[in-house]
Amino acid sequence: TDLSTTIAGRTFSNCMMNAAGVRCADDNDLNQIIASPAGAYVTKSATPNVREGNPEPRMKSLPGGCINSMGLPNHGLDYYLNFVLQDQAKRPDKTNLLSVAGTTLEDNLTMLHKVEDSEFNGFVELNLSCPNVPGKPQVGYDFDRVHEILVQVFDFYDKPLGVKLPPYFDLVHFDQIAKILNEFPLTFVNSINSVGNGLVIDPNAERVAIKPKGGFGGIGGTFIKPTALANVRGLSLRLKPEIAIIGTGGVMNGTDVFEHILCGASMVQVGTQFGFEGTRIFKRLSKELSAIMDAKGYQSIADFKGKLKTFD
Numbered sequence: 001t002d003l004s005t006t007i008a009g010r011t012f013s014n015c016m017m018n019a020a021g022v023r024c025a026d027d028n029d030l031n032q033i034i035a036s037p038a039g040a041y042v043t044k045s046a047t048p049n050v051r052e053g054n055p056e057p058r059m060k061s062l063p064g065g066c067i068n069s070m071g072l073p074n075h076g077l078d079y080y081l082n083f084v085l086q087d088q089a090k091r092p093d094k095t096n097l098l099s100v101a102g103t104t105l106e107d108n109l110t111m112l113h114k115v116e117d118s119e120f121n122g123f124v125e126l127n128l129s130c131p132n133v134p135g136k137p138q139v140g141y142d143f144d145r146v147h148e149i150l151v152q153v154f155d156f157y158d159k160p161l162g163v164k165l166p167p168y169f170d171l172v173h174f175d176q177i178a179k180i181l182n183e184f185p186l187t188f189v190n191s192i193n194s195v196g197n198g199l200v201i202d203p204n205a206e207r208v209a210i211k212p213k214g215g216f217g218g219i220g221g222t223f224i225k226p227t228a229l230a231n232v233r234g235l236s237l238r239l240k241p242e243i244a245i246i247g248t249g250g251v252m253n254g255t256d257v258f259e260h261i262l263c264g265a266s267m268v269q270v271g272t273q274f275g276f277e278g279t280r281i282f283k284r285l286s287k288e289l290s291a292i293m294d295a296k297g298y299q300s301i302a303d304f305k306g307k308l309k310t311f312d
């Protein structure tokens, strides 16, 4: 079965890849994804300099999911830019993603200028869950700020770029964010990031599960799939067709991948479960998705992408 997909004229051999933040922070992680059937990799969201991240425990696994408040631990932009440049020299026909998450607008612009001036020919994934000025919600929930950042980015950045969005829960928010995003030459929108500020408790210890932020952290895993599918579908129905959608959130098996594609995803990213299972998950998901497609008589993902039915 053909599991390939195309975004902005770039063809990926497989419509599945890792989600930023999970097993993608160093060369070893990234080389393992390269060696797997995954269609691409995305690097851990980078800040301009090396960053230690939050004190541990900062991630806790749960049955079917996890909570994290990592705090952007990463080796700094130069490390990841160097990796992707070396990789694209070896494999010039492959497209990969470089995730960027400045903690200030200036940091984002500085990093994007550096990438713009480099030989990088992949996609940048700009993480809009990054913090805003104190007292304001994360950037992805401050629509004026999203608009301001994209105006400044597209004033100079002309390589392929997409944004990673937090989940929205109000249909008017889908309208508002889509209206803004449709103003820009975005290559893709990746929806969703973890569901923000959940709280996991250890009832025996009567204590929260992770140390940072009094135990509050982003939720990933099977619990967030309905929210992820709603965001992929909500944006797919509203975004101009030139903007591809990457679906992320709640993927544990081939059926979940199939559902994300039905909602309109051209590429599906796996985070939490990839964290548990490692790169062998890509073989399993490919087998499971292929079996579903064969059973339904679909030859390629184009046969069912975005074709979710309603009762109307």
Ligand SMILES: CC(C)(C)CCc1c(C(=O)O)[nH]c(=O)[nH]c1=O
Pocket: 021, 045, 068, 069, 070, 071, 072, 073, 101, 127, 129, 130, 131, 193, 194, 218
């Ligand atoms: C939440 C931020 C630290 C601002 C960005 C990095 C990030 C993190 C993280 O590094 O804590 N965890 C997530 O689940 N999603 C993210 O986008």
